[in-house]
Amino acid sequence: MTDAALVLTQPPPLAPLLARGALLSPFKRPSPDAGFPRTRLVLPGLRVDLARLSAYERVCGFPAGEDVLPLTYPHVLGFPLAMRLMSGRDFPLPLLGLVHTSITITRHRGMPATGAYELTARVGGLAAHRRGTEATVVTEVREDGDVVWESSSTYLARHRTGRSAGAARDDVPKPLPAVAEWRLAEDVGRRYAAASGDRNPIHLHPLTARLFGFPRAIAHGMWTVARCLAAHGTPDSCRVRAEFRAPVLLPGTVTYGADDGRFEVRGGGHRLHVTGEVHRI
Template sequence: MADAALVLTGSPSLAPLLARGALLSPFKRPAPDAEFPRTRLVLPGLRVDLARLAAYERVCGFPTGDDALPPTYPHVLGFPLAMRLMSGRDFPLPLLGLVHTSITITRHRTMPATGTYELTMYVEGLAPHRRGTQATVVTEVREGGDVVWDSRSTYLARHRTRRPAEAPREEVRKPLPAVAEWRLAEDVGRRYAAASGDRNPIHLHPLTARLFGFPRAIAHGMWTVARCLAAHGTPDSCHVRAQFRAPVLLPGTVTYTAEDGRFELRGRQDRIHLTGDVYST
């Protein structure tokens, strides 16, 4: 748990944070036993920009005009705080190349789009991973003093490890039935970036994506989760788990599969891009 709280007067500007993170990345030395920031960032009095919310709902497939936030939208609200934490000198993992590997979300009740919220974010800890070092970042959203939404995201910095662990054994499950085939346009990454603020160059254009080893731009992982949840539907009080397994190239075609609260996003040759589940709490 983080030690002290730093109360912010407004949401941080993303551009200088992304620039700082990029400049500091070559000097980071990731390791599971490295020191990490212990400060909790707190942003009170947070209001939702309804125009940006509507743009987010459109690109992700949620219905527009409802006075309720989609279950993934608080992650967007917390993104500037995450960037402030992870772009700092005291965060040991390099921002460039950092991979979002999983997210768990608990929504305790419906969150009105017109509400006023307090957002808290902190680094819970570091852990060894077979491909490097993984950080867990916690986000909490409060309304009237009560936690109404929280999440845990894991981010992986890939590097050589002294004792590479064996690949985890995965539970063999029967394939889920196909529900829909989605043809994804080349501009999905740019549209989601405009709505969410996440303008990582790997999502914006083939030329910038190639600088990081991708043949084309790739979809945001959080867009894939949001799109699946928009199709699946979520109870007012729910728990969501999702693992990002492989990037989705843009443009492209994927198959959404779902059954009994489980969902997956599959590509060519049945390649799994995303697995997840959602259930009522």
């Protein structure tokens, strides 16, 4: 069970959390049987910074100037709380190298950009994965006591598991009908980082990305999903699930495809980067 809530007075700053998580990473020993933080973080009375929201809308392609939060924006609001949980000593997975593998978002009704909200975040649990250990982080947004938005994100720490990883994934679906070709500039990661606060070095510059094994900077997975949903559109009440299959290198050219509530982003050779579905509820 989750322990008593810890109420915050303001969003925790991300830079110190990233630094703390990086420093503690070498001492973590990931395992699906490890303990994990049971505290539920709560941030009441949150109001959206409209200037920051406007920058987010521009970089992701959402319509600007409307009194409504894009479907993915509450993830940005809740990310500092999630980072506080994942950068702590009691979180067993190392923050360095942690891979965001999927997200499921449920929005119960439209959310005014000028509203006041309460954020909560908690670790939902750990699970064995064929490539390591996966953690689930659950975020909720309440308005006047009602849950209006919720998400479940999975994060994978790769490590030896003592069992065969099995064959490589062969469940790549056939390409969806191509809708648009997107030419992604080299600075997309920096622009999204400025709007979202997620300044992971793998997204900012080729030199810092190379330190972590990438030939160039890569786009944020949540930017890619947001860009897809800006193009696809979403009803006020909906559920979205997206999986992150492979990183998008910057600069680069990708193809956005969509059909019957499904969407995807593919690169050269039909390599699948992101796949997802939108369902009305």
